[in-house]
Amino acid sequence: MTVFRRRGWEIPEHRATAESAFSRRGALMMGLGAGAAGAAAYYGLSDGVAPARAEAADEVLAALLPAKRNEAFKLDRALTPEKINGAYNNFYEFGTSKYVASAAQGLKTRPWTVKVDGLVNNSLELDFDDLIKKFALEERLYRHRCVEAWSMTIPWTGFQLSDLVKLADPKPEATYVRFETGVAKSDAPGMRTSWYPWPYTEGLTIAEARNELAFLAVGTYGKVMPKQHGAPIRLAVPWKYGFKSIKSISRISFVDKRPDTFWEALQSSEYGFWANVNPDVPHPRWSQAYERVLDTGAQVPTQIYNGYGEQVAGLYKDIKGEALFM
Ligand SMILES: Nc1nc2c(c(=O)[nH]1)N[C@H]1C(S)=C(S)[C@@H](COP(=O)(O)O)O[C@H]1N2
Ligand SMILES: [Mo]
Numbered sequence: 001m002t003v004f005r006r007r008g009w010e011i012p013e014h015r016a017t018a019e020s021a022f023s024r025r026g027a028l029m030m031g032l033g034a035g036a037a038g039a040a041a042y043y044g045l046s047d048g049v050a051p052a053r054a055e056a057a058d059e060v061l062a063a064l065l066p067a068k069r070n071e072a073f074k075l076d077r078a079l080t081p082e083k084i085n086g087a088y089n090n091f092y093e094f095g096t097s098k099y100v101a102s103a104a105q106g107l108k109t110r111p112w113t114v115k116v117d118g119l120v121n122n123s124l125e126l127d128f129d130d131l132i133k134k135f136a137l138e139e140r141l142y143r144h145r146c147v148e149a150w151s152m153t154i155p156w157t158g159f160q161l162s163d164l165v166k167l168a169d170p171k172p173e174a175t176y177v178r179f180e181t182g183v184a185k186s187d188a189p190g191m192r193t194s195w196y197p198w199p200y201t202e203g204l205t206i207a208e209a210r211n212e213l214a215f216l217a218v219g220t221y222g223k224v225m226p227k228q229h230g231a232p233i234r235l236a237v238p239w240k241y242g243f244k245s246i247k248s249i250s251r252i253s254f255v256d257k258r259p260d261t262f263w264e265a266l267q268s269s270e271y272g273f274w275a276n277v278n279p280d281v282p283h284p285r286w287s288q289a290y291e292r293v294l295d296t297g298a299q300v301p302t303q304i305y306n307g308y309g310e311q312v313a314g315l316y317k318d319i320k321g322e323a324l325f326m
Contacts, residue, residue, distance in 0.1 A: 057110040057111075057129075058109075058110075058224045060129040060132070060133070061129070061132060061218060061219065061224055061232070062223075062224055064132065064137050065137070065157060065219055065222055065223060065224065066139065066157070066219075066222030066223070067137035067138050067139050067157045067219070067222075068138055068139065069138070069139040069140070069141075069155075070138045070139065070140050073140035073141055073142065074141060075141045075142075075143065075153050076307065077143075077153060077293070077300075078153070078296075079141065079153050079154070079155065080152040080153050080154060080293075080294050080295050081295055082220070082221045084152070084294050084295045085152055085154055085220070085229070085294065086101060086220075086226050086228060086229070087099070087101055088150075088152075088294060089101060089104070089228045089229065090146065090242065090243070091104055091190075091228055091230065091247060092190050092196065092200070093107075093181070093183045093188035093190045093191050093198075093200065093248075094106070094107070094188055094189065094190050094228075095189060095190045096190065100190075100228060101226070101227075101228040103189060103190075104226075104227040104228040105227055106187045106188070106189075107183060107187055107188070107227045107231065107248065108184065108187055109128075109227065109231045109232040109248075110128070110232075111127060111128075112127070112128040112182070112232050112233075112250065113125060113126065113127055113128070113182075113250060114126055114128060114131050114233065114249065114250060114251070114252065115250065115251045115252070116164065116167075116168045116251075116252045116253075116254075117251070117252075117253050117254075118174065118178075118253035118254035118255050119170055119171045119173050119174035119254045119255065119256060120168040120169055120170050120171065120174065120254050121168075121169040121170075121171060122167060122168050122169045123168070124167070124168065128232045128233065131233075132159075132218055134167065135159035135163050135164070136159065137157055137158060137159055137218070137219070138157070138158075138159065139155050139156070139157045139219075139222065140155070140156055140158075140215060141153060141154075141155050142154060142155075142156055142215070142236055142238045143238050143306055143307060143308075144236075144238060144242055144245070145238075145241060145242060145277050145291055145302060145306045146241065146242035146243075147241035147242060147243055147271070147275070147283060147288075149286060149287075149288060149290065149291050149292060149302075150291060150292045150293075150294055151291040151292070151293055151294065151300075151302075152293070152294040152295075154220060154221075155220060155221055155222065156215060156217035156219070156220060156236050157217065157218060157219030157220065157222065157225075158215050158216045158217035158218045158219065158233075158236070159215070159216055159218075160212060160214070160215060160216075161209050161210075161214040161215060161216050161235070162209065162210045162211070162212065162214065164216065164252070165177070165206070165209050165210055168252075168254065170206065170254045171254070173256045174206055174254035174255065174256060175205065175206055175255070175256050175257075176203055176204065176205055176206060176254075176255050176256070176257065176258055176259055177203060177204050177205075177206060177209045177252060177253070177254055177255070178201060178202075178203050178251075178252070178253040178254075178255050178259035179201060179202045179203065179204075179235060179246045179249050179251070179252055179253075180199050180200075180201050180246075180249065180250060180251040180252075180253070181199050181200040181201070181246055181247060181248050181249060181250065182199070182248055182249065182250020182251065183199070183200075183247075183248050185198070196262070196266065197260075197262055197265040197266060198262075199262075200246060200247070200262045201246070201259060201260060201261055201262055202235065202243075202244055202245075202246040202259075202261050202262065203258065203259035203260075203261050203273065204237065204244075205315075206254070207315055208237070208312075208315060211311065211312060211315060212311060213237065213238060213239060213308055213311050213312060214235070214236075214237050215235070215236040215237075216233055216234070216235060216236075216249075217229075217230075217233070217234055217235070217236050218231075218232060218233050229247070230245075230246075230247025230248045230249075231248065232248070233248070233249050234246060234247040234248060234249060235247075235249065238306055238308055239276060239277060239305040239306050239308040239309075239311070239312045240274075240275045240276055240277065240306075241271075241275040241276075241277060243262075243263050243271065243275065244275050258273060261273060269284060270283060270284055270285070270326070271326070272323045272326045274322060274323060274324045274325065274326070275325075275326065276305055276312075276316070276324050276325050277302060277303070277304065277305055277306040277325075278302075278304055278305075278324075278325035279301060279302040279303065279304065280304075280325075281325035281326060283326070288302055289301065289302060290302060
């Protein structure tokens with residue numbers, strides 16, 4: 001069985017040239033040659049340098065960690081080592097390579113406000129440290145399957161999105177939830193590329209947002225989340241392709257129309273709203289049948305809903321005529 005791997009997976013082909021030119025500029029700005037940049041970032045992180053650097057103001061969160069593990073969320077495979085997960089990321093605001101961990105240290109995570117608005121009875125605008133005090137933090141071991149056909153497992157610390165939905169108390173007209181990334185343009189070299197529809201946005205149906213698996217993560221490996229994973233707060237929806245799990249969220253809006261999402265706006269023929277994992281529905285440019293497990297490099301068969309069908313298949317049983325798996 002052959003799995004095609006191409007460079008610039010998530011980039012529409014006609015943009016690939018502009019893309020690599022951008023990455024090279026980014027590398028030069030850091031005073032490194034293009035080849036050295038990736039390697040330096042990778043090996044630097046392997047020594048545990050970048051992920052350890054937390055904001056001084058992380059004390060409130062740090063005092064709540066480590067949170068108790070919820071044993072209901074188990075894995076069928078080994079946990080990916082922290083240094084591997086922290087050194088291979090997708091965070092386009094900081095560049096299109098996987099080695100954005102160093103650049104992501106420029107993300108300012110304090111002060112950080114999360115706004116919850118739209119069709120709700122209880123709109124909120126809370127400082128991140130006040131927000132986390134409203135919820136009981138727990139740890140869950142989740143799988144993560146990127147649309148590019150690599151996967152990892154990770155222990156997230158956070159709280160169930162449905163608890164925030166409850167607190168916001170949506171009106172009956174609210175049918176979707178829209179998420180927006182709050183990374184400041186001035187901190188994020190990748191956002192200078194004008195052909196991307198910044199800010200990064202994502203969306204779920206309200207039923208998906210109420211599903212027990214939908215999780216808002218604020219920590220990894222029992223610690224404050226490294227910036228490259230989307231600090232201070234990011235979504236984890238493990239039955240969907242990774243791009244749905246939006247990072248560094250600053251706004252959550254309850255709406256009555258399907259929200260535009262970053263990847264759909266960029267290339268709707270390749271990245272849809274639903275993006276549920278399905279090994280039988282290939283991406284237009286590659287197979288989704290297998291995934292490369294980070295660290296071991298093993299090629300393992302991908303599972304429908306990334307193995308979470310028991311929890312989520314029911315969400316889709318009455319939805320007809322929609323591209324649920326792209
Ligand atoms: N704001 C924002 N969120 C994002 C992305 C991004 O580029 N920007 N990339 C997505 C993609 S494609 C993946 S696979 C995951 C990667 O999460 P990780 O780097 O923590 O593994 O984040 C998702 N969330
Ligand atoms: Mo991804």
